[in-house]
Amino acid sequence: MRRVININDDWKFIKQDKEQPIDKDYNDEKWEILNLPHTWNAIDGANGCDFYKGTCWYRKVFSVDALSVGKKVFIEFEGSNSITDVYVNGKLLGQHRGGYSTFRFDITDAVEYGSKNLLAVKVDNTVVDDVYPQMADFTFYGGIYRDVNIIIADKVHFDLMDYGSKGIYIVQDEVTEEKASLAIKSRLVNANEEEKKVKLWADIYDSEGKVVTYVAKEVIIPSGETKEVDMPVIIEKAILWNGRKNPYLYEVKVSITSYNDRIDELSIPFGVRYFKVDAEKGFYLNGEHLALKGVSRHQDRKDMGWAITEADQIEDMELIKEIGATSIRLAHYQHNQIFYDLCDREGMVVWAEIPFISTMSKEELEGINAKQQMTELIRQNFNHPSIMFWGIQNEIQIGGERSEVRKLVKELNELTKKEDPTRLSTMANVAFVDENDEYNYITDILGYNQYYGWYSGKAEDFSEWIDNYHKVNPSVALCISEYGAEGIVQYHSSNPEVKDYTEEYHALLHEKVWNIFKDKSFLWGTYVWNMFDFGANIRDEGGVKGRNNKGLVTYDRKIKKDAFYMYKSHWSDEKFVHITSKRFLDRIEDKITVKVYSNCSIVTLYVNGEELETKVNDDKVFIFEDVILKDGINVLKAVAQCDDIRLEDSALFNKVNEKNTSYEAPVDDKGKSAENWFQMPELNDVEVEAIEISDEVYSTRCTFGELIKNEEAKAVLRKYLGKLDEHPSFAMTMGMTIDKISALAKEIYNEKMMYVLNRDLSKIKKS
Numbered sequence: 001m002r003r004v005i006n007i008n009d010d011w012k013f014i015k016q017d018k019e020q021p022i023d024k025d026y027n028d029e030k031w032e033i034l035n036l037p038h039t040w041n042a043i044d045g046a047n048g049c050d051f052y053k054g055t056c057w058y059r060k061v062f063s064v065d066a067l068s069v070g071k072k073v074f075i076e077f078e079g080s081n082s083i084t085d086v087y088v089n090g091k092l093l094g095q096h097r098g099g100y101s102t103f104r105f106d107i108t109d110a111v112e113y114g115s116k117n118l119l120a121v122k123v124d125n126t127v128v129d130d131v132y133p134q135m136a137d138f139t140f141y142g143g144i145y146r147d148v149n150i151i152i153a154d155k156v157h158f159d160l161m162d163y164g165s166k167g168i169y170i171v172q173d174e175v176t177e178e179k180a181s182l183a184i185k186s187r188l189v190n191a192n193e194e195e196k197k198v199k200l201w202a203d204i205y206d207s208e209g210k211v212v213t214y215v216a217k218e219v220i221i222p223s224g225e226t227k228e229v230d231m232p233v234i235i236e237k238a239i240l241w242n243g244r245k246n247p248y249l250y251e252v253k254v255s256i257t258s259y260n261d262r263i264d265e266l267s268i269p270f271g272v273r274y275f276k277v278d279a280e281k282g283f284y285l286n287g288e289h290l291a292l293k294g295v296s297r298h299q300d301r302k303d304m305g306w307a308i309t310e311a312d313q314i315e316d317m318e319l320i321k322e323i324g325a326t327s328i329r330l331a332h333y334q335h336n337q338i339f340y341d342l343c344d345r346e347g348m349v350v351w352a353e354i355p356f357i358s359t360m361s362k363e364e365l366e367g368i369n370a371k372q373q374m375t376e377l378i379r380q381n382f383n384h385p386s387i388m389f390w391g392i393q394n395e396i397q398i399g400g401e402r403s404e405v406r407k408l409v410k411e412l413n414e415l416t417k418k419e420d421p422t423r424l425s426t427m428a429n430v431a432f433v434d435e436n437d438e439y440n441y442i443t444d445i446l447g448y449n450q451y452y453g454w455y456s457g458k459a460e461d462f463s464e465w466i467d468n469y470h471k472v473n474p475s476v477a478l479c480i481s482e483y484g485a486e487g488i489v490q491y492h493s494s495n496p497e498v499k500d501y502t503e504e505y506h507a508l509l510h511e512k513v514w515n516i517f518k519d520k521s522f523l524w525g526t527y528v529w530n531m532f533d534f535g536a537n538i539r540d541e542g543g544v545k546g547r548n549n550k551g552l553v554t555y556d557r558k559i560k561k562d563a564f565y566m567y568k569s570h571w572s573d574e575k576f577v578h579i580t581s582k583r584f585l586d587r588i589e590d591k592i593t594v595k596v597y598s599n600c601s602i603v604t605l606y607v608n609g610e611e612l613e614t615k616v617n618d619d620k621v622f623i624f625e626d627v628i629l630k631d632g633i634n635v636l637k638a639v640a641q642c643d644d645i646r647l648e649d650s651a652l653f654n655k656v657n658e659k660n661t662s663y664e665a666p667v668d669d670k671g672k673s674a675e676n677w678f679q680m681p682e683l684n685d686v687e688v689e690a691i692e693i694s695d696e697v698y699s700t701r702c703t704f705g706e707l708i709k710n711e712e713a714k715a716v717l718r719k720y721l722g723k724l725d726e727h728p729s730f731a732m733t734m735g736m737t738i739d740k741i742s743a744l745a746k747e748i749y750n751e752k753m754m755y756v757l758n759r760d761l762s763k764i765k766k767s
Helices: 310-323 337-346 368-381 403-419 461-472 503-517 562-571 704-709 711-721 738-744 751-761
Strands: 003-006 011-014 032-034 055-063 072-077 083-088 091-097 103-106 116-124 148-153 156-158 168-175 179-190 196-205 211-221 226-236 250-258 261-270 275-278 282-285 293-297 327-330 349-353 387-394 424-429 446-449 478-482 526-528 534-541 544-548 577-579 591-598 602-607 610-616 621-628 632-642 645-655
Touching: 072 083, 091 103, 156 250, 156 261, 168 261, 179 196, 179 211, 179 250, 196 226, 211 226, 293 310, 293 562, 310 337, 310 562, 327 337, 337 349, 337 368, 349 368, 368 387, 368 403, 387 403, 403 424, 424 478, 461 478, 461 503, 503 562, 562 577, 562 591, 577 632, 577 645, 591 602, 591 632, 591 645, 602 621, 610 621, 704 711, 711 751, 738 751
Parallel strands: 293 327, 293 526, 327 349, 349 387, 387 424, 424 446, 446 478, 478 526
Antiparallel strands: 003 148, 011 032, 011 055, 055 116, 072 103, 072 148, 083 091, 083 116, 156 179, 168 179, 179 226, 196 211, 196 250, 250 261, 275 282, 534 544, 577 591, 591 621, 602 610, 602 632, 632 645
């Protein structure tokens, strides 16, 4: 039987590139001692400083007992970012390129049995041209940030070198309420010098541990070969995995036996289900419509980066469950197996994806690494019933219009369908992709990342855009794969507006947007960006450096923002009442408006012990106007009545004479969506005239990337839009044309602005 030995403890670490510290006699006494998981960017990865990107070294002494002679020995890394070189006793075992998937090396011939062995690992999180991601709006934390294991297996074993997979795939050929027809596909390796005859067994257990059915097959494996074996199996009257209603899991124990010995065995939980997406009616699970009320998740935490614990991941899941979500987009890379297991057990419908994001390599045009990561993602996660969608790209169009990008997106889709024809392929287009672009028709289903009400336009613009897209592409199954706004719990306003970064605007935008989404029944899903604040070192937003603050919960998971409770009121069956703006303690107004979220239909507000008013509605939002405050502390209590259940929530408001200036974000452009990027000139005296523009000159048809490369064109942009190219997030717009972004930010790119830009740009000839 195989043994899995965790070796997370007692590593040596140095944050610099030493010359090959790979030998046993190398002096590492001054190196830091630590346990895994570990990242060297836990602090500097989310504080707005230039976080360390480069090579670091780890060393670890481990033993393999003498009883393992004649076995196969592997080392397994569950996650190391992003280029990892592994040495055992001075011998290079190999290099893995990519920071999110499990990978293994065969160390059988490198270890010394019954004595101490030296494991030296070089990890480098430098961005290189042929490893993804190239660029993204999140921090690339360096380190060995997941578990490391030694695996000792018989020479006949389930394939451990199959892209980090288990070597066993449970293929759901056909699933109905009557029966589940499955195929258990196993990859058997024979590392002996002679062929081996073995028996392959598969026992399927129900959730109570009772055997439901079993199947067996004799197999002859030639020496030194890997043999793929299919075993069909049927579960009669199968209990279906049915999302959060009933995430029912079976377990299959697949074993290899030789005579009376069981020489390898794996236990794999799995669920059986069927699903589809209809372009007109949305998502269906097991024949019933299921609204995919989704959130997106990044895996990092404050002062921990990606080096999080199992308890941290369980806490994340509990928060997602509390809000009432039914689906999770696990962005923008492969997550820990622990979290996929949690999704299986809790009934979350999952969108899993690779970090082919923002821009494609300029040099490596075949997409070798993207295809490798796609294969790893699918093979390592094939047996998770929660995963319904494989994501092949996110906003890859930001890097600009390139034929090789389109080619690779198509090839990734073809690869995905070849690796797993049982699930749906999807991707997330950046907002400026035209509705008629072929990017809309490559994958089975599609998402768009749209930020009306924050980066462009107003929240109400969602309705027109969604309806127009569906009219143009009625056969395309559409979801909103990202939407949201920055919300910083320090900032507050009685009159929230875009770009004020207040908790109130954050909640208000989500109120407006959800009221639009819930009536668009053809959307197959919507995904809040994001469930949690996360590290994004390039950012400087609202006085907070190094973070994306769009989460419904803070980076440390300590504070649920008001918007969290807005969604909970719509999505969750757990009855509650919540007074908003509790952190907006000091008030200068004599009268204030009090907002309450609840999924009860009757809410009564009490002020300083006296009943003020009772509201009755099913809209989840209860507004109490003209609430009079006395000087000093005021105690408010909201009481909700749900059938025979009485629920309460309290808040304190302090009536003061002077405004608390700490509630205001240090920004000058409140009320303006995209204008924080620009310095707007006065164009009142400009008269718009007709202009003829040829392809030989620059114009608003060009991308920002093209324009910024030409000094004269760059000067025109700066003349009218200020030093936009120095904004921290400018790189994300390099692939956008001004014409396209003008549709997203009409308040900036009005008729006069477009005229003066074209008037001046068209005077510059392209070289």
